[in-house]
Amino acid sequence: MESPDPRNLVPPGRTAQFATFVAAVLVVAVLVSANGLVSFASALPDLPAAFWTMAVLAVACDARPFLPPGRGQSSSAVFPSTCFTFAILLGWGLGPAVAVQAVAVVVSGVRMRHAPWRTAFNAGQYACSLAAAYAITRLGPGGIYDGAALGWSDIVAIGGAGVAWFAVNYGLVTTAVRLRFGERWWPNAWHGLPFELLSTGSLLLLAPVLVTAARASAALVPLVLVPLFAVYRMARLTVEQHQLAGLDPLTGLPNRKALLAEVNEQVHRHAERAARGEPETRLALLLIDLDRFKNVNDALGHAVGDRLLVEVSARLTDVVAPPQMVARLGGDEFAIVMTALTGVDQARTLADQVVQALAEPVPLDGLPLDVGGSIGIALFPDHGEDFATLMRHADVAMYDAKHRNDTVAVYTAESDHNSAERLGLLADLRRVLEVGASARADRSASAEATTVRGGDGAVLPTSAPLQEPGGIRRWSRRRRRPRVLRHDDELIARIITGADPTLRRAARDGGSDAAPPDGAVWSRTRGQPDPGGGGADPGCDRSDAEPVTDAGEIMMYYQPQVAIVTGEVVGVEALLRWRHPRRGMVDPEELIRVAEQSAVMRLLTRRVVDDVVEQLAKWSAAGLGLRAALNVSVRDLHTGEIADQIADRLARYGVAPERLQLEITEGALMADPRRVLTTITRLHRIGVGIALDDFGTGYSSLQHLRRLPLSEVKVDRSFVLGMAEDADDAAIVRSTIELAKALGLRVVAEGVEDERTWRMLHAAGCDAAQGWFYARPMPAEELVAWLARYRPLRPLGGHDEAEIPRRHAR
Numbered sequence: 001m002e003s004p005d006p007r008n009l010v011p012p013g014r015t016a017q018f019a020t021f022v023a024a025v026l027v028v029a030v031l032v033s034a035n036g037l038v039s040f041a042s043a044l045p046d047l048p049a050a051f052w053t054m055a056v057l058a059v060a061c062d063a064r065p066f067l068p069p070g071r072g073q074s075s076s077a078v079f080p081s082t083c084f085t086f087a088i089l090l091g092w093g094l095g096p097a098v099a100v101q102a103v104a105v106v107v108s109g110v111r112m113r114h115a116p117w118r119t120a121f122n123a124g125q126y127a128c129s130l131a132a133a134y135a136i137t138r139l140g141p142g143g144i145y146d147g148a149a150l151g152w153s154d155i156v157a158i159g160g161a162g163v164a165w166f167a168v169n170y171g172l173v174t175t176a177v178r179l180r181f182g183e184r185w186w187p188n189a190w191h192g193l194p195f196e197l198l199s200t201g202s203l204l205l206l207a208p209v210l211v212t213a214a215r216a217s218a219a220l221v222p223l224v225l226v227p228l229f230a231v232y233r234m235a236r237l238t239v240e241q242h243q244l245a246g247l248d249p250l251t252g253l254p255n256r257k258a259l260l261a262e263v264n265e266q267v268h269r270h271a272e273r274a275a276r277g278e279p280e281t282r283l284a285l286l287l288i289d290l291d292r293f294k295n296v297n298d299a300l301g302h303a304v305g306d307r308l309l310v311e312v313s314a315r316l317t318d319v320v321a322p323p324q325m326v327a328r329l330g331g332d333e334f335a336i337v338m339t340a341l342t343g344v345d346q347a348r349t350l351a352d353q354v355v356q357a358l359a360e361p362v363p364l365d366g367l368p369l370d371v372g373g374s375i376g377i378a379l380f381p382d383h384g385e386d387f388a389t390l391m392r393h394a395d396v397a398m399y400d401a402k403h404r405n406d407t408v409a410v411y412t413a414e415s416d417h418n419s420a421e422r423l424g425l426l427a428d429l430r431r432v433l434e435v436g437a438s439a440r441a442d443r444s445a446s447a448e449a450t451t452v453r454g455g456d457g458a459v460l461p462t463s464a465p466l467q468e469p470g471g472i473r474r475w476s477r478r479r480r481r482p483r484v485l486r487h488d489d490e491l492i493a494r495i496i497t498g499a500d501p502t503l504r505r506a507a508r509d510g511g512s513d514a515a516p517p518d519g520a521v522w523s524r525t526r527g528q529p530d531p532g533g534g535g536a537d538p539g540c541d542r543s544d545a546e547p548v549t550d551a552g553e554i555m556m557y558y559q560p561q562v563a564i565v566t567g568e569v570v571g572v573e574a575l576l577r578w579r580h581p582r583r584g585m586v587d588p589e590e591l592i593r594v595a596e597q598s599a600v601m602r603l604l605t606r607r608v609v610d611d612v613v614e615q616l617a618k619w620s621a622a623g624l625g626l627r628a629a630l631n632v633s634v635r636d637l638h639t640g641e642i643a644d645q646i647a648d649r650l651a652r653y654g655v656a657p658e659r660l661q662l663e664i665t666e667g668a669l670m671a672d673p674r675r676v677l678t679t680i681t682r683l684h685r686i687g688v689g690i691a692l693d694d695f696g697t698g699y700s701s702l703q704h705l706r707r708l709p710l711s712e713v714k715v716d717r718s719f720v721l722g723m724a725e726d727a728d729d730a731a732i733v734r735s736t737i738e739l740a741k742a743l744g745l746r747v748v749a750e751g752v753e754d755e756r757t758w759r760m761l762h763a764a765g766c767d768a769a770q771g772w773f774y775a776r777p778m779p780a781e782e783l784v785a786w787l788a789r790y791r792p793l794r795p796l797g798g799h800d801e802a803e804i805p806r807r808h809a810r
């Protein structure tokens with residue numbers, strides 16, 4: 001059964017407003033054409049043959065109006081009567097033109113099955129248009145059909161009459177559409193304007209030529225059918241060209257351009273519907289990517305791949321019923337637009353149906369081809385309010401489905417790893433690192449002239465020798481304040497000041513000769529316990545009273561690692577921190593996620609290695625023999641460049657290789673075991689220690705312990721945090737320690753937050769621990785002050801096995 005023309009219906013809630021507008025148009029049409037129609041009735045017997053010829057052709061042509069393919073039976077239809085009735089207006093006045101136009105409208109209305117009110121409105125709009133044009137023609141000095149020569153003023157009046165006819169007619173039609181369907185007036189009017197100008201404008205311009213021909217002979221009037229046919233062909237070709245520009249040539253589906261237009265139009269319609277409080281205000285964009293299409297292209301060729309795409313498009317159109325749209329974006333990507341939804345469940349239901357349709361093998365040349373699909377869903381307005389945002393979020397959801405080996409996924413912000421915010425964060429990070437690298441290069445160049453060598457041979461660059469303030473020795477009979485040797489390096493100045501109680505008191509009293517602590521006041525409170533104590537330690541929270549420094553500063557924090565038996569600080573873990581100019585301290589995990597998928601990770605690793613090795617040199621020069629552990633990413637281990645960089649920095653600063661340790665995760669090993677093992681072996685030969693971080697959370701842990709040149713195993717904090725309450729976690733930690741000990745490896749526990757956990761680790765035989773029980777991560781200068789205050793904490797007694805919870809029998 002043929003569906004009715006929607007333009008014959010008036011949506012609920014708009015009947016009164018629209019009916020008032022139609023009635024007003026009809027009233028105006030009657031008022032402006034009444035006198036002309038009365039005059040036409042009296043002059044009817046005297047009208048020439050040319051008039052009757054034009055009248056017959058106007059009615060006959062409108063019996064079969066030109067309907068360009070792909071456009072609805074609406075204002076897009078080309079009515080040839082426009083040419084004849086405008087010519088009659090120019091030759092015989094308003095009354096005859098309105099009468100002939102009314103008859104033609106009734107005939108076309110019956111032919112196209114228009115509702116009676118719609119036929120009446122069309123007749124009224126044409127009457128108003130003809131009346132406006134007639135008013136303009138009266139401004140000219142003479143008549144057109146009286147045989148007199150036409151002057152320039154007459155030609156201008158005819159042109160103005162055509163413009164007035166078009167403006168009134170197009171304005172009334174677009175206003176009626178807006179009142180009936182709530183569509184935006186200007187965008188819709190602008191979208192259809194080019195076609196209307198081309199088709200209707202051509203008909204109006206033919207009218208003066210037709211009148212001129214009629215002045216010579218009525219027999220010349222039918223010849224206008226030839227240019228009318230040309231107008232029809234021109235309109236048809238224009239529409240076909242517009243259609244082809246929006247179609248995929250292979251599958252015949254709408255392409256990206258058509259999808260963009262459809263989504264933009266539907267977004268505005270659904271926004272207006274939501275503003276009116278109507279239901280079904282959501283729009284869904286489904287993005288489909290075929291999973292194994294590349295394999296088909298590579299194995300069987302592009303010709304078979306094209307046939308497969310045609311078959312897939314046919315299956316999609318079978319599943320997706322109008323008015324929903326199916327489009328091909330290019331390659332093996334398709335899209336579906338679902339309108340008038342109440343929620344995401346309807347989109348999921350259709351997506352599941354699409355998955356089932358694609359799950360069936362496609363037989364081509366006797367070979368069944370399996371091509372599944374992954375589908376991402378983005379919903380308007382929940383996930384975006386324009387095409388670009390919806391498209392990007394649907395793409396994110398689609399790749400999320402692929403990564404999870406799923407078929408359908410709805411967009412979530414958590415899965416969007418390439419948001420505009422993160423791209424901006426990545427750009428800021430690159431800028432900060434490049435500025436830091438430039439400053440470091442300048443500082444290194446200026447420091448080559450003089451160096452200070454520490455007790456173990458470590459070289460400490462400096463730009464000036466140790467001297468008294470101002471470089472002048474001042475003598476006075478008065479009691480002098482204690483002299484302070486000031487060094488350009490703030491860390492050395494702190495060590496010198498902190499080593500002498502008198503100097504510490506002078507610095508505390510604000511003496512001018514005392515080395516200032518860089519203007520920062522550091523909090524000594526421990527704050528809230530850190531749930532990690534490892535690489536993602538949230539010790540970067542601004543609530544920890546870090547000083548507000550210059551915007552965009554990259555810095556290293558250090559968390560002490562303490563030998564459990566002796567309580568001595570045996571090393572530190574270097575943790576990266578970034579204070580962003582707008583976001584404050586950036587979460588370390590987010591920082592790594594942003595950097596490790598781009599080339600910025602290489603700059604970041606270089607910066608970390610430089611900072612840590614230089615800091616080790618400074619500590620060595622000050623007599624601090626600490627070992628520093630730093631984390632490296634998968635990208636660093638794949639390239640192998642990090643081994644050359646570390647060897648160069650150790651040699652440049654004179655730092656012993658055993659003072660540095662690299663922490664790698666099991667996930668990094670699994671990414672490319674062969675290349676990672678090559679890099680680790682090179683570092684081991686240099687003398688750098690290798691620690692396996694987050695042990696127990698990766699893959700094939702026992703195999704790694706056997707094959708890798710490890711010196712240390714770090715028990716993951718997720719087990720350490722729960723071992724005081726959970727017998728399973730305690731059993732895992734104890735077993736890990738025993739296994740590492742049997743293999744001759746040192747064991748470090750992350751995330752030690754309370755005394756009971758500390759005692760349990762001692763009872764289990766763990767070598768070292770780090771966590772908020774000892775200290776939070778802190779900058780290098782604060783670490784020196786902490787070391788000056790720290791007193792070793794040693795467990796009393798032997799291994800207290802009674803404190804370790806036992807696993808219940810199952």
